[in-house]
């Protein structure tokens with residue numbers, strides 16, 4: 483069962499020489515680099531940066547004592563900032579006219595990450611701006627039609643290709659500046675700079691760019707969408723919101739105010755609330771493979787099928803997560819079903835929100851840490867109320883999130 487053929491549509495976005503554009507052997511080595519970059523020991527450092535990013539993000543959006551926002555995942559992909567090794571996000575970007583610039587005029591709280599962890603590029607905010615636009619073009623270049631005709635000469639693909647080239651040029655400069663500075667960053671970029679194939683080769687600068695793009699595309703929309711659904715479900719189930727708040731109080735009492743890898747790891751209630759949001763609304767609704775050989779399968783009623791070589795096989799987390807023989811009342815949001823002893827979801831591959839098997843998500847822990855950081859921060863500092871009806875999933879999107887922007891009111895408070 484092979485991913486390469488069915489995920490070819492990613493090649494123009496990620497670039498040549500990485501992931502689905504290379505042979506099995508090289509891809510396996512590149513996946514080793516991903517898993518090295520995302521291993522738990524590194525996550526401890528990334529969590530510090532996630533907290534800084536989350537605080538800066540909400541400081542700019544939730545200004546004052548109360549207000550109303552639209553709860554939808556950001557339409558734009560944010561470029562890899564600190565975690566991926568780029569410059570800190572500037573406080574003000576022109577397409578968000580309502581943001582408040584931070585007093586330091588640079589990256590808001592903690593903008594010194596570059597100088598602490600690597601070489602600071604000149605004009606970081608402008609660079610961030612430019613890279614943000616380029617990532618947006620890459621993102622917009624992945625349309626449903628791109629799955630079938632990734633090279634169709636349409637404007638979105640042309641912009642995607644031009645942006646991919648420009649990103650490579652910019653990242654090459656950043657990589658060279660990092661290497662020349664002699665300062666090692668504690669980030670994903672550094673992992674890719676240091677990565678070495680078994681035969682001693684290193685990744686080229688363009689491949690490093692491609693690896694950064696790939697990891698961003700794997701992780702960003704999926705995480706921001708799951709974060710949005712989690713919040714919407716908490717707002718709609720007062721019982722679970724209260725349980726999460728009680729957990730925040732307890733964690734704060736035992737582990738202190740700071741959000742750290744260890745304190746986030748104690749948030750089991752929030753964890754199952756996120757998992758349950760992901761069960762009901764997995765952002766990746768179809769995982770595909772190409773059969774390289776004939777094989778047979780037997781279903782639970784004992785019927786056998788042969789899948790012929792050359793067929794595409796797909797599984798859908800959305801469908802699997804609503805199977806009545808696996809989940810009780812599958813349409814109901816009930817995080818308790820993921821607690822030990824619930825007796826649910828016991829069959830192999832019951833929960834496939836992060837895929838499974840050989841190619842299961844490598845960013846699962848990273849994703850939980852990010853989403854927990856966001857909701858721990860929000861629950862501790864704000865109260866939210868859903869003003870619109872609960873949204874439907876937008877199945878027209880490549881990564882499926884809530885359909886219409888949902889109106890949410892907020893009020894500042896100290897939990």
Ligand code: HEM
Nearest residue numbers: 700701704705708766769835836837841843844845848849
């Ligand atoms: C809630 C957030 C996320 C969800 C729902 C999610 C979901 C998935 C799924 C379903 C797959 C399997 C794809 C397949 O079998 O074809 C996958 C693979 C992968 N994910 Fe995630 N992901 C999330 C976050 C992340 C993050 C934050 C990162 C990185 C920082 C990441 C990195 C990866 C990588 C590298 C793979 C490829 C693994 C392989 O093919 O061997 N993911 N993810």
